[in-house]
Amino acid sequence: MRVWAIANQKGGVGKTTSTLCLGRSLADAGKRVLLVDLDPHGSLTRAFGVPTEPPPIGTHELFNDQGIADVARPSGYPGIDLIAAQPAMATLERRSATQPGLGLALGRALQASPDSHDYALLDCPPTLGLLLVNALAACDRLIVPTQTDPLALHGLAGMLHTAAMVERSRSRPLLRQILPTLFDRRTRTGQHTLEQLQSHPGAAACPYPIPVDTRLRDADALGSREHIYGRGLIAYEHAMQWLLDTAPAEQEAA
Ligand SMILES: Nc1ncnc2c1ncn2[C@@H]1O[C@H](COP(=O)(O)OP(=O)(O)OP(=O)(O)O)[C@@H](O)[C@H]1O
Numbered sequence: 001m002r003v004w005a006i007a008n009q010k011g012g013v014g015k016t017t018s019t020l021c022l023g024r025s026l027a028d029a030g031k032r033v034l035l036v037d038l039d040p041h042g043s044l045t046r047a048f049g050v051p052t053e054p055p056p057i058g059t060h061e062l063f064n065d066q067g068i069a070d071v072a073r074p075s076g077y078p079g080i081d082l083i084a085a086q087p088a089m090a091t092l093e094r095r096s097a098t099q100p101g102l103g104l105a106l107g108r109a110l111q112a113s114p115d116s117h118d119y120a121l122l123d124c125p126p127t128l129g130l131l132l133v134n135a136l137a138a139c140d141r142l143i144v145p146t147q148t149d150p151l152a153l154h155g156l157a158g159m160l161h162t163a164a165m166v167e168r169s170r171s172r173p174l175l176r177q178i179l180p181t182l183f184d185r186r187t188r189t190g191q192h193t194l195e196q197l198q199s200h201p202g203a204a205a206c207p208y209p210i211p212v213d214t215r216l217r218d219a220d221a222l223g224s225r226e227h228i229y230g231r232g233l234i235a236y237e238h239a240m241q242w243l244l245d246t247a248p249a250e251q252e253a254a
């Protein structure tokens with residue numbers, strides 16, 4: 001199983017939308033996909049219509065030694081399984097102070113089921129904490145959705161700095177890639193920021209920016225088969241292909 005973390009410490013840059021759309025693109029290409037909602041707010045979980053009351057079984061149980069097979073559920077979208085978020089995940093931060101090794105719990109769970117899926121995509125919260133550290137420790141690559149807006153460059157720098165810190169405690173390198181999002185090609189700032197992302201020294205940027213597309217705003221439709229195909233989803237399909245093409249051979253050969 002290849003593990004992709006979709007993360008940026010800045011909020012509202014398209015992490016959850018990218019997780020959903022890349023997951024859909026991979027599933028539509030015949031891959032078995034696992035989406036893991038690591039954000040206690042549960043936007044990804046809600047997109048698949050999973051009721052949050054009573055709290056569903058899900059990500060929190062992975063930190064109590066349960067396995068992927070115990071907590072993953074069919075998402076309703078063909079080819080995609082989901083591990084749902086729960087509010088209780090917010091308490092993990094406190095537990096980590098007294099429980100060493102909690103930062104590696106997700107990686108351990110994924111490694112214990114190496115063949116359950118072809119790809120696991122981790123939708124990260126916009127905060128630097130235990131859940132994000134778990135994702136960075138567990139993944140093969142980090143995809144940083146970055147809004148094509150000058151302010152977003154600070155968020156990108158922070159995320160790449162965190163990735164470099166976590167990489168030092170990993171036994172293998174961490175591939176970092178930028179996914180430009182919410183691109184409006186009609187604006188000069190959008191064009192200029194895209195150029196800056198594409199020549200960024202810290203990570204390679206996907207040459208297919210994700211455009212602003214109002215069809216992508218309807219997250220509930222993204223989680224179902226409902227027809228919302230348009231330039232946003234087409235851009236995600238190109239981005240998915242670029243991600244597959246840029247995979248280190250030893251990691252993604254399967
Ligand atoms: N390409 C796009 N075109 C139009 N709207 C978009 C696009 N990408 C994301 N959005 C909308 O922007 C908002 C933020 O997107 P999203 O929830 O994916 O960001 P996020 O980084 O996961 O946010 P958070 O940090 O709160 O988890 C949502 O309302 C989403 O529907």
Ligand SMILES: [Mg+2]
Pocket residue numbers: 015016017039043124
């Ligand atoms: Mg989100």
